[in-house]
Amino acid sequence: MEENKQKRIKKTKSARSLTEDILNLILKLCLIVIAFWLLFQFVFGLKKVDELGMSPNIKPEDIMMYYRLDKDYSILDPVVIKVNDEIQVRRVVAKAGDTVEVTEQGLLVNGSLQTGLEKDFVTGETLPFKEGVTYPLTLKKGELFVMADNREKAIDSRMYGPIKEEDTLGKIMWDLRRRNL
Secondary structure (H helix, E strand, C coil): CHHHHHHHHHHHHHHHHHHHHHHHHHHHHHHHHHHHHHHHHHCEEEEECCCCCCCCCCCCCCEEEEECCCCCCCCCCEEEEEECCEEEEEEEEECCCCEEEEECCEEEECCEECHHHHHHCCECCCCCCCCCCCCCEECCCCEEEEECCECCCCCCHHHHCCEEHHHEEEEEEEEECHHHC
């Protein structure tokens, strides 16, 4: 009889231990999901590219992962921006204090023609739009001038003017080439 009692106690402890293990596993999984949600809500972001504006460097269907916390952009950084309730991927070509001009020759920043930019990233001619920004344009503190790599097929700061750093969502840090999957 004593032996049966000990067996029942072991079974009860074993069942309780298994239940506790399952609950602990569910709790840990929930905490991991919450941690990832918080990371992608406040630190990182994902954006699927829907347009040809950055082609051929960044193509439609690519998925961009961007970092939200660092707003100290450098020239040529690809960034995710929000303009007129539309999210776009563009490249920083000028920062606060720079004077920008787009002429028939191309993009001039502080009086210098940006030919290095043209050969490394840009496709198409860099021409001013008929409507849009009036040049020359000097950027104020907290402003960026952004342009698409595919200059002939995209709307950028030539049309809507400089953007505020606060309208940037973040700097692109990773590109998943989804079109080949």
